[in-house]
Amino acid sequence: MVNERIVALSNQLREEGVPVSVRSTETACDVWELMKNTTKIEDMQNALKSVYIKDTHDEEKFDVIFEELFQDPDEIIKHKTKETSDSAFKDPAIEQEDIMGMPDSQITDLPLDQIIPPEFDAENLQQNKIHEKDLLKTDINHLNTFDERIVDLCRKLAQKIANNRARRKRLLKSSNINMPRTIRKNLKNGGKLIDIEYNKPKINKTKHIFLNDVSGSCDWISNWFFSIIYGCQKSFDKITCYEFDNKIIETTDALKTESYELSYETVTLKKLQRGMIHGQTDMANSFKEFLNKAHLNHKTNVIILTDCRDWQGKREEGILESASLLKEIVTKSSKVLIFNPEPMNKWNTPTSCVKDYQNAGAEVYEIKDLNNLARLITKL
Structure with missing residues (x-):
């Protein structure tokens, strides 16, 4: 009834x-x-x-x-x-x-x-008024206030990312033939299927290092980014996390706690102890510390969440100091990806250094919404 x-x-x-x-x-x-x-x-x-x-x-x-x-x-x-x-x-x-x-x-x-x-x-x-599907597609710059539903949504996104990455690893052992790729590859053989191509995605076993900007201009999205990484961390082979504003702290151990709430409290306490609450960004000093602490090699991917606003940046002969340090990070690692929550029309304004970082060899991606952020993390 x-x-x-x-x-x-x-x-x-x-x-x-x-x-x-x-x-x-x-x-x-x-x-x-x-x-x-x-x-x-x-x-x-x-x-x-x-x-x-x-x-x-x-x-x-x-x-x-x-x-x-x-x-x-x-x-x-x-x-x-x-x-x-x-x-x-x-x-x-x-x-x-x-x-x-x-x-x-x-x-x-x-x-x-x-x-x-x-x-x-x-x-x-x-x-x-707003459903989860609408929140996923909402411009991320319109979500710059705390909303408990968004925290829950990030937790669900993390599970989705973990599932997608696990599916990619399972496909690595797939014996299914990819016919379009097989046909294209065998055109040189007159169309005879000599070389077989399988449905196996390219997966490199690399170490991922996340560098999360927690300065005043980015703290609203850094919490969501951290909650997503916390939820999908097990889908990565090796992972290390840092947070920075004018200095850096390592938060890798906090990711291994039994609950997100405890992890968040641990990281917040660390930031309080270092005076990193609503601070101002010093990219150069942070990158110097990062180079000294992080172990970089050709199998390391560095992912930086930042709006690329180097407020205290100094230039020598037209070259930004933080860009020179970022170039060193790029040289020592496999690649450097920057996830920028600011819209593209605000890039390369007087305090923005997106172009400097691109010239240093970093790949910069615009985070339009939470769906877009999830796709970028899934492809790592």
Whole structure:
């Protein structure tokens, strides 16, 4: 039996980016029928959570939506007020019941279908204005504020990147013949298929070093970049991470923590200790430190996330100091890729040094949106 409120729950969860299938909705309706006579709304909440939630990161979203749909707003306010009052008493010797003198409003003997507010209109529920697919295609310069949904989206993008890279590695062992390439290769043989070409992508086992600009002009995207790298790090053979503004710190160990939250806290603490919060970029000094700390060779790819704004850059005989150092990085490594979040029409303005870095041998790519960033990382 289809329950209107359960369908609305499924719809709201989907709006928040939680994967919900028709089967999940059907199962949730069955759970409702089985437990609608229960007297504890928490039991129903936990039962439905076990149906819908496959990722612990989505639990908070579920709790908020469940309260909106299944609990009386006045009761929610009373419950939160009681929790706030309870938290004020930390002394275990004091009995709260004697002080409050009030019964818990959540305890009742009525069945659940009589507890929940009867007025319900699915059309009045608040909908998200921007869906995940729209966020992926939104100009990255319009996402320069913190949005929890974008952090979740970066985590999903990381999983997608890891899956795509793993698929490429599996294709390396493929025995499927690539007929178009085989035919083209054998034209010299009069069309006789002597040399066979297989569907095997070219994959070089290289070390990837990520250098992440965390200065004031880039800190809004550096967090998303870090969360993506954290999620797909295992798809790389060897990986090293640094963050910089006017100095650098290595964050490779932080990537190996058990959760993204702990990793983020570890990196933030390191930046605080080095005074690297909303700092100003000194590309030359950062590149000097990088050359001293990083182990570069012909099998090393260096990926730099920066807007190429060398605010303190010095020139000698028309040559930018940081560009000379970048050229040394290019010479010592296999290649240097720069992911620039600024649009191309802002490149090569007075404080931008994109052209200098391109002349030094770096490949500069514009990051138009999160989809574009994901594709660039996937191809590494």
